[in-house]
Amino acid sequence: MDLEPIASEVLGELVKLGAEDASVIAAQSFERMVRFSNNTISVTKSIKDVVVFAYAALNKRRIMGSTSNPSQNALKEFARRLIESCKILDASPEYAPLPKGPFTYPTHTNYDPKIESCEEGVLEEYVKQIIDQAIKAGGERTAGALTAEASRISIATTGGIRQSDRSTRILLNQRVFVGDASGHGLACSTRLNTFNPLAAAEEAAEYAKKAVNRGPWSEGVYDLILSPTVAADLIQHVGEAASAFAVESGISFLVGRVNEEVACDLLTLVDHGVADGAVNTRIFDDEGVATRDNVIIERGILRTYLHNSSTAKRFNASTTGSAGIIDPHPWNLEVYPGRYSPDEMIKEVKEGFLITNNWYTRFQNLRTGDYSTLPRDATFYIKDGEVKYCVAGLRISDSLPRQLKSISAISKERRWIYWWEVTTPTLAPYLLIKQVNVTKAVG
């Protein structure tokens, strides 16, 4: 389907009906997934979507919407409904005109025609190899999902923007079990030639084997080494807190902290629209502005919030190419590497834990960053610089801003993390965090 004419025609219709400002994105995606459990395929999925997103402003009244009906008549009706609804809204003092181009857009290589065109049977063969590898490496049973997705996107705005982009990604999320012990593996790539699912399967199986014999532990305060998967989960919440919309809604622990120290000086956090291997690659944001590299935290100092043109106006700042029409957000986060190897980090720990995976992070108070999260899969007890045995039933209960200031080591090794629990792709290292509160359920 040719997306450019769709975006242009809907834009033209909105303008014809009275829109003074409008942005239209036509997006097409084709997602193929093989889900497996108990060493067998449980279902395959093929999902083809064409969705048109539109934003329109008229006399400072603002509206946005999406439709998954791409027929010409339906798109005209969609535009009519948007404008008719927009006319009866109240004018908003928050209105800011859409940015005007031209912009210089970044380029990338995160598109692989082999992912877009892979035929039936190809993913299934991968899954066979992935299951075989997990069993060969000592796993008893395995479950997961292998997903190949191709996206094409075109934008047209009243700011003179006409631009298109395309990208692909291939993802493995896998869990391997030995008895009731488990290990987790991930592989995320934008190109087939850099996709290594068998290494993920092997790592998950190795973790599962090591997690079989469990030892005792007590509630208390410990040093934690977070794997890239766990680090990415916490860092994505820092990225969300950097959204100017979260800040002005009072649901961010970064309110009022620009140019202040919010983390240890080892931490630099950058958001990229485009980066090698970034599985949420975008060359333009939802207002048509070119995406760029935004340094959110530079050696511990908060440098900027993420803005669209509307939040930028209210903060007397410039857009950072992070729109979301309502909520600016990160595209692909990167934590800069440190100097340590994971083994060197373990040697630094007098008493603590190595956490390889986690889930269910929830905040008691988004403004202070008080939260808890549950380690899942293999978790290891460390004493006097050595991994002693595996443990279970931990919960990390702490404050995210306190933890950011308590990072004492960052690894050289980093991985792109994107899965069920981490929905902002993050290039994450291992993190060593000092003095973290760990709790246990009673009963």
Place this chain on the structure above:
Amino acid sequence: MSLDPDLAKLAVDHGLSLGADYVEARLHHILEVGCLLRNSSPEPTILVDSNGLGIRARYKGALAFGASNTLSTQSVKELVEEVVKRAKASIRLVGEPIEFSGEEMGRGSWSAEEKERLEDIGVQTMLKHLRELDDVIKDGFHGVSFTNRLLMIETSVEEKFYVNSDGAELRSRVPRLSISSFINASYNGKNYAITIPAGYSSIGESGGWEVVKRLDPYTFFREEGSNLAKAVKSERKPPSEPVDVVLGPDVVGLVAHESSGHPAEADRILGREAAQAGESYLKKDSLGLKVGSSEAYVSDDPTIPHSMGFYLYDEEGVKARKRRLIEAGVIKEYLHNRATANVFSTKSNAASRSVAYNREPIIRMANTYVEPGDYSFEEMLEGIKLGVYIKSFMEWNIDDVRFNQRYVGLEAYLIERGELKEGVKAPILEVTTPKFWSSLDARGKDIQFRAASCGKGDPMQGAPVWTGGPHIRLRNIRLGAR
């Protein structure tokens, strides 16, 4: 939007002609409107029109799902061909062939009760109500300022036409409305991000615009705003020794959902969700297992009128009914679709749901709740020498087999000699599932529901549900403190 039955029937017929032994097709249209008011100013109103076709086909025991929103005859045929081809391609890696339990298939139409159609309500009416709600809370309460306020009203109208090769043919319509908020409460230089209602949930029901009158959000936001303002001023830590704990319906409903509903999902028990939502501490042979006291009664019921999780037939054409998950502390029933029911040699209890055309139907809860008992709130407090009443919560989580869980109170009070005393700051209830249900010794007569979105599946599906229950009492629990 008219759903074209011929297109769905074409998909089923075409799938069968390609050799599939089972085919279902679901035309699924959802019209959503979202209005947001941030600090008294409107953010852009959001209109979402989601419409497409979801297909499942089974070929010699291999299952495949496909979806598209390009609804021409040709594209539907191509989608069916793709789905059947993919089922065939996966046969060699399918273990036990997937078979469905034999069920009576539903035919006809069903809908949620609706008086004033949501499609007839203009966005300006919705925004007007948000402004009035904002007026109710914007000055804060008890010296606590509500400095930042994000209020949301969301409506949806979900229409489906479903047909399968086993004889089901169903048309349905469910409108829903919900109201939620994020508030930054500021007091004495401290800031607390809370939600009304607490726990990141909503007040909501299925039905038309008349739902607003039933919910009476003005009274609710005034009372809840006042209560939560008092709560954020609380500084007292909970007692460190084991105490009796009374939980409010907000907390009880969440516990019912997380530690009774999720572990009863048969697909989790069989390991199908292992790499995403996880598995279950319950096993295939755990029916009859005692996990709680004789006071523990938990059910899930899709047929409750006005509920967010309302349906009369599930996404496989099976008639819905109430499912009693825990009865007198004993595991009584699991949630099944036709595939898991076949594995368990039982019947489906109609737990198959899908939230959009492009999502596979999977086992979901609908409205999960602790059944009410016969205590008044005052009777529940009687005899408690020292305890804590946790009325609402913010933070919670539970491990992926649904055994180790935690709920952190927002509005909470000390109980001394049977009376409520001063507020308690963030008491932490962190217990195992058997410990929780075994400590339950009294259930209130009252019952209350909250609207929530339940996450499961890959790709992720957020399903509208109710969670609910009465006040309950737990004996001898050690609470934590932040």
